[in-house]
Amino acid sequence: MSRPPLLPEESTVPVPGGDLAVLRWPANRPEAPTVVAVHGITANGLAWYEVARRLAGRVTLLAPDLRGRSASRAVAGPYGLARHADDVAAVTAALGTGPAVVVGHSMGAWVAALTAVRHPGLVRRVLLVDGAVSFPLPAGVPAEDALAAVLGPALARLSMTFPDRDAYREFWRRHPAFGGDWSEGIDAYTQRDLVGAEPELRSSCRLEAVRTDGAQVLLDEEAAGAVHRLPCPAELLWAERGLLDEPQGLYDHERIESSGLDTARVPAALVPGTNHYSILWSPAGADRIVRGLLADGSAAG
Template sequence: MNEPNEPAELDLPVEGGALRVLRFGGGPRIALAAHGITGSGMSFRALARGLPDEWSLFAPDLRGRGGSAATPGPYGLDRHALDLCRLARDLGDGSPVALTGHSMGAYAALLAAVRRPALFDRLLLVDGGLPLPVPPGADPDAVLDATLGPALARLGRTYGTDAAYVDFFRAHPALGPHWNADIEAYVRYDVTGPLGARRSKVREEAVRHDGRDLLTSDGLFAARLTELRVPALLLRAPLGLLGQEPPMLPASVVRRWTDGPTGLPAELIEGSNHYTILLGTAAATVAERFVGLGG
């Protein structure tokens, strides 16, 4: 298995600029991973550690996040999918790569896999990728505020020290009870700004643009799921963004896309929530399923 060393940081070209990409591992087998709506490539630190030594996992900071915060828009899931396709083409150098995405990143990964299936030999969706039910006429920004909660609230705040920023995350009900070195590395990677006014690297405008796109594109995601031809698996958490029920993916939605002989294969990762499925002990299982999905 890969050692838990800190990743190498690369700047790789995409349309209109470059993305900061974290490389975990040094093997020739290439994997590509897309993070969630307020996350970064550091979300995959624990998963990367569970991959075989011959693998390298490349985890970009998507536009508007992490080291890619200054990369210009447009934002949106289709833009992120195009970026993933560009990275897969360049990194794969003629060979298909393994693709995974968590939360919002699962939707971008789905779009990429359908757009350019020859670039990918598998698709692992982690607690995302299925159309989300939104009440008719609902304001997407209000839905974002209600669902993302602390993750969105932090973007408009400043913190006196890095320790204060870490303490904010320690108070998060889905993270604090499960605190570990991977969560702390994820949090510390996200902080920037001068002492006395430390803040998240994530641009709120990118989050809101992508969130509106996600919440108003259920028909698009449904169509793409029916068009998917890359071997795929959905891993889902029983607990949601606040570490309690309901889960990110409602049971009724999961049944719609997994039941029947042609349904999407899926597995419930017991004991995990929306974040700890990647940032907790469950990450070892996610890595195992990712490797095994290739047959």
């Protein structure tokens, strides 16, 4: 196992519907910039543990649990990507130091782009990790079928119960995208998701939140258009392989070109040897994310 992740501080920020939980890895110096990190559709703030470890205090890293997940499970709806973007803006305004870099993974990348569009004064740069670029549904494919195909495995997990924490641990250790790798950080991230009591532990993610957010990732025009209307510098990083470690990832050069993304404004870079999950915590993925976050040199020293 790798060494354990840096233990973050935990706080809350008031938002409409409740208090949003936020993990905070503080910087080593008070003048350091702020990075706000937005997790994926069924994840939580500890998804960023390896990025936090490798940043090593060069920035203050804020990672909220989005409403309807983990320690923000009790924050009421409505859900949706614009609502999450406004929540991220509230976190940035309450806990940040000046305009922040916002990084998002998977669904969080759409949220990061929307945050910049809706709250340009709070965001100076965005880093989009294996998300934010949308494609039209294939001809003849109903929206509900596309949604079921994308969310099917996640929705199945949300309906499951587990007799104890070891059972949930083994569920994730068998996930094909993990490739047999495990660490104390991955363990802490997956365990943070559990709620309830033995023998009926379950994922903290609220089904309504996941369904609402997933539909908007596929179908919402404002979310799809955000990456094309960014008011600040941006970069897209994409994983070589997919959600189940399949050879075809969400993106490739041809798909990015066909999306109409202006890669002169939003450069797009492959992160070799990563899949949709490991791009966050493998050495190759986490190091590349850290380089992207520190690209303007403002966190040097």
